[in-house]
Amino acid sequence: MRSRGLLGIILAASVYAGANDTMLIRNATVHPVSGPKQENVSVLVVDGKIAEVGAKIATKGKIKIVEGKGLHVYPGMIDSGSPVGMSEISSVRETTDTGELGDFNPQLRALIAVNPESEHIPVVRANGITSVMVLPGSMGGRGGGGGSIISGQVSMIHLDGWTWEEMEIKRDAALQLVWPAIASRGRGATDDDLPPALAARRMTFAQAKRNQEEEVRKLKEFVEAARRYQKAKAGKEPGLKPDLKFEAMLPVLDGKRPIMVLASREREIREAVDWAERERLKIVLANVREPGKMTEELARKKIPVILGSPFTTPIDDDAAYDEPFTLAALLNKAGVKIAFASFGTQFARNLPYEAGQSVAFGLPYDEALKSVTLNAAEIWGVADQYGSIEPGKWADLVVTDGDLLEVKTNVKMMFIKGAPVDLESKHTKLYKKYLARP
């Protein structure tokens, strides 16, 4: 009793309030990402923010010490697109909040639908991912119905918090748009491969093209209508009825908020880029898989690209087996800023390996590390607060026993805004359970 009182006095006497989000990580290898790695240095975190990084840090009074000997400190990783928190089991409709109907839903906010109790969150976190761009809509596959063109506002969240309010980093970080693609028929497959009932339902190319052109026309009309609304509002037009859809479009029209455009292949990318240029809109391309001849143009126009998982087969049968593995290196070499996303829930935890695999196939290591941290923060407009280990930024930190992008590495500790985060997940619970099986 007495000693506890004494401890209280000592803490009170120190400059640091003794809160959960203040500490000194000592003698670790720090990877600031914004600069070269520093060995045997310490990181001082005060009130959740990084105060200092250096070999000798003078602390004022008592402070929580985290021993970092033999460990590495990285900024927390950012997954640039995932339905984590929005979708629990994709095939169970009741657990999925990404399927709103209608072509244009810019007024929808992913943030308010995030379920902080999602089982996916601790699993993703356990591999060093502290933040996610939560997608309000599905990944596309449009053409003939299903899914929206504008699905809503993508929100950046922390993977920790009791409520979605606590998880918020940036509620309207981007607008999600699925660029309409011409969906005639699959590659390789012929009508002979299908039962007659399905073969008959297939669209001709001409028909699919007409459908796609119709969708693009609708999109143009919607933006046009939003501009009229913007003008009317600026002109304080009497009797203007507030419209949530158009209100949500205003920051986009001003170019203040980027549009995350999902477009996989050269044709869709070209159309989206041309459209954005005509409309003077700021875009970030996402789920790019075959940029083809558009690569140089993306670099020239400084349009960032969000890549999905390279752990997939190429779209074309005859493409090189490593086409998805080398895509990141190819874009980086051309000068395109890249970031990685999982675009999924159950494999979001593999984000560091997406970057790691790309290193094995030509992406410079430093760039790979940036693509899951600082590049993402820059692309989504939060680089002043996140993405690297620099004084003044929030202390979203991952402490590991090795290279962050390496599969064999274990995440030992995680801090979000300086506060320690539980690394238990369904996986670790099951691991322990079955380890103890008699």
Place this chain on the structure above:
Amino acid sequence: MRQRIFVLTLLACAFIPLQAEVPSLVAIQDARIVTVSGAVIEKGTVVLKDGIIADVGPSAAVPAGAWVVDGKGLTVYPGLIDAFSTWGLPEAPVQVSAAGGRGAQASATPGQTAPPRSRGPEDRPGTNSWVMAADLVKNTERRVTLAHGGGFTTAVTFPRQGLVGGHGAVVNLGGETSGAMIVEPDAGLYMSTTPSGYLGYPNSLMGVLAYFRQLWIDANYYKMAKEMYAKSPQTIPRPAYDRALEGVLSTKRVLLPAAGPVQMERMVKLGKELQTSVVLWGVTEGYRMADELKKSGTPVVLNVKWPTRERDRDPDLIDTMKVLEHRDKAPTAPIVLAKAGVKFAVSSDGLDAPKDILKALKKSIDMGLPKEAAIRALTLSAAEIYGVDQRMGSIDKGKMANLVVVKGDLFDERLTIAMIFVDGVKYLPPPDPPQTPGGNAGGNRPSTVDQEEN
């Protein structure tokens, strides 16, 4: 009395207008004769009498009273045979119960629109084994005369609805009555392994094959029960009549689909299991299966609709190597099969115009197929496959007077058919149908264009 004779004469005239034009005795003189069974006769005479080839040879005599055709510049071939066809059958699908059914009582009753989904082999899904093409063929059907334009006198035509479509028939393309066209009412049972697609059991290849096995087991059991009953009707209960099984038991052979080597192996094995002889149809990858086919001794009917690049397709899609290779090699199938000594015939399946079969084979000839092999596939080989080679397929004394008479050669760039004879009756080829852009005369099939044209 006198009046009655007059009426009878009139009736006779009304019923046989074609034979009224051409006498039943015809001699084609001084023509080039491709007999197929033997050497080509550079200058000879064919004599047709009452629908049968009465004589053929370089020095065959022209009988007195014969209608003589001057054969200079003409070549006479046996009438061509489309060995896997639907010509002569009504183009709208034959209305049969989609669920198939056990016994005569299971046929689709009028007014009952949607047949119940089949849930197992006991429902006899897609089984129409009692359907006979011979019962359905019509001499007035559009394609019967159109076929003459390609030099075809005969089609082996199959009802094709469901998994077991029914019995095909060897049909001569022309006749006073529909019945007169039938050469052989049971050419074999058409079978398909493509499930209907979510319309009930079976919905997978696995299910289809299991179903075929069950159907044959049922048929053999039924046969045994009938035999036992026939021996002692006094003591054994009478087995129920089952038209589906009757249809299976009565067939001489089955026609099974095989596109490539895997399906081929599977179907040959199935044929052994069912203890029935097999003719493979389709065989679009025939160029990859020659040795295996030769070894198994299975005859095939080649689909000669060579794959082409679709006209209406995404210009940004690049064809895969696999597709390109197939497109490149498909027309070599007859060459490879001929070289290996596999018995093969050809089919109009999927082609819009009868002439297209000849054009398709011309492509193979240009790639190295001996012309004799092409002609044999169109004539004698087809007759042999269906067991009618004693009666047709070559120009020999005693065979059916099915002939095609061509100016020049059958595979000339512009085929000019002078006349054709079906059962000794002369027909002139129909005028070419007007060329529609895309050549899509066959209905809703995707239009195609040759690779080279792109």
